[in-house]
Amino acid sequence: MPGKVKGLMDRLHDGESVVIAEGYLYVFERRGYLQAGTAVPEVVLEYPEMVRLQYEEFYRAGSDVVLAFTYYAHREKLSLIDREADLEEMNRTALRMAREVADKTGSLMAGNICNSNIYVPNDPDITAKIKSMFKEQIEWAVEEGADFILAETFSDLGEALLALEAVKTYGKGLPVVVTMAWHKNEVNGRPATIDGVEICETFKQLEAAGADVLGLNCARGPTTMLPLMEEVKKCIKTPLAAIPVPYRTTKAEPNFQSLTDPLSGKRLFPEDLNAALCSRSDIKEFGRRCLELGIQVMGVCCGNECHYTRTLCETLGRKVPASRYSADMSKHYIFGTSEKLSTRYTSGEGKQHTA
Template identity: 30%
Template sequence: MAPATKKGVLERLNAGEVVIGDGGFVFALEKRGYVKAGPWTPEAAAEYPEAVRQLHREFLRAGSNVMQTFTFYASDDKLENRGNKLTFTGAQINEAACNLAREVANEGDALVAGGVCQTPSYLSCKSEVEVKAILKKQLDVFIKKDVDFLIAEYFEHVEEAEWAVQVLKETGKPVAASLCIGPQGDMHGISPGDCAVRLVKAGAQIVGVNCHFDPMTCVETVRKMKEGVEKAGLKAHYMVQPLAYHTPDCGCQGFIDLPEFPFGLEPRILTRWDMHKYAREAYKVGIRFIGGCCGFEPYHIRAIAEELAPERGFLPVASEKHGSWGSGLEMHTKPWVRARARRDYWDTLKPASGRPQCPSMSTPDNWGVTKGHADLMQQKEATTQDQLKVLFDKPKKQ
């Protein structure tokens, strides 16, 4: 049974509690056959509510105490990319997502976070007024459904994130702001520290990063944000929700530049034991809102919850089917597998990829596309199409 009155996110963070976010719904549901890669829009909340509900439930069972609404890219300007094939309005999708998140959150001690993200309107150089209007329309549903707090996430440009925070702040609800940047800063080279200061001054009480980079890179980025905020004499809480992929070869745009994006990323997936290290490092840096983004599955969140169980004072329900550091293997029939039921084995393991001819890293596609570079993007796209046309029109050898 859920408690009658739940502590809010700021109340929990102010008390020094660890708040565990959920994982990456877009990628997880694409793999399960409910989301289309490319548009990445969340109409599954209205089309296949049972799939979204089940994923929420698995993350809750794994230890998450934040159910983020599946509203990523649910702004009207982004949903228009689906054309006539989309039979649901943005409001219907957002409302369905809120209902599902609340239903599952009430099954435990979890909060509901309404999420907005970057908009096509900003990337196509629309005005501040136009961008804010798009965000406010999505926000109206969150107010109607009375979410517990709000997250502005996946922003490549701190300017747009500031606009989002300003809109969200008008509701009076707690606001978290999360950029999809690495240690180099946003797409205009504004440092993580300066980005964080701007977000805090705009009204965000929780700041951090999500997506685009691996856990340790994201932790390092948030560390820089924390340093910047403290140097400016400001106060904030910190959050991190990274990829579940190793990305040491990424540039400033992160994993979207990798040749493997989005369908060949599985060889880069972090193990559950990698997640233990990530959770501990994030905690040591002073981050107390710790979760995941693309690639994260419930077992990754369970690993975070298990690593931080001493600080939280309890294990997640899903640990009943796991055991600490593989202790369940003690019941295995093979002696060499039983011997792996210990922390020092998994903590020092260097997993093999099983791919003898594959490189350990890739050469990213470094297009450098950012706001205002629409002409460059169109030019490169046209060049690519010309090259493909030559390739496919080439006469075949007899």
């Protein structure tokens, strides 16, 4: 039952790290269960056993949180494919499976709300629609036993504040993690949200509005996200979260949407992003820097796979269920050092051959 495991805020107050495995959209798109473009998590209803298995696999890789796959399971997205009638069932099914897996594994379960894609500053009608979208998803998450709410991937401060207000109003006191997706916008030479608010001011306002954890997710890879996290750390005292995409973004191309193929010059997003994937060593470096910066909540977003989450957790000094299968090159037939190996490849002729 919910509440048996140590809560999110208790862990953070005790100085612990919390890993959140994200990236379900890309997992299921790659496997042929979700359409790039519309990006609606229809797989929750059509192949629920696959979603449950992914929850379990991320747990085995070390995730402390079973994040309910309700990202983009909101009215704006479902209306694109004429499936609004499935809205509640899609959300509740994802939440219930997440709760079941969390109870089975002793994990936390998080409800999830996200960018609405319809936000327009100072538009009362749009604001009302967004508030309604947030309200229903939050209430379902509460009813299905979420331990906290992750409100993520906001590019406008205004919409992030709406999400935070909604969780505070309808979340029955659950902690809320708010993460922003940061693009290329600037104000007076400083990084800014799409609605034109400088980075430090953005996080100060979210902190003042009562967010329990604040940070960045999606959009940027580790290399271009961490410098922004250094900026955020200077501005607020709230616990920090960093959940980048596992792509090698650069100063010239800071977001994975802007990455281009070094061979052809063509945009990689969304179907050719594998050409820019991070290595496991990149994820190790990301985890190491998070520890140095005092970032307590971390994970990997769009493009994540279990080996990235496992690598991150092992960088934090953990041994997770999937660590049983972590690389052991001592027994590799060419590079190994075990006395049980044939010497044909590990010495003499083999070494000359591989060299």
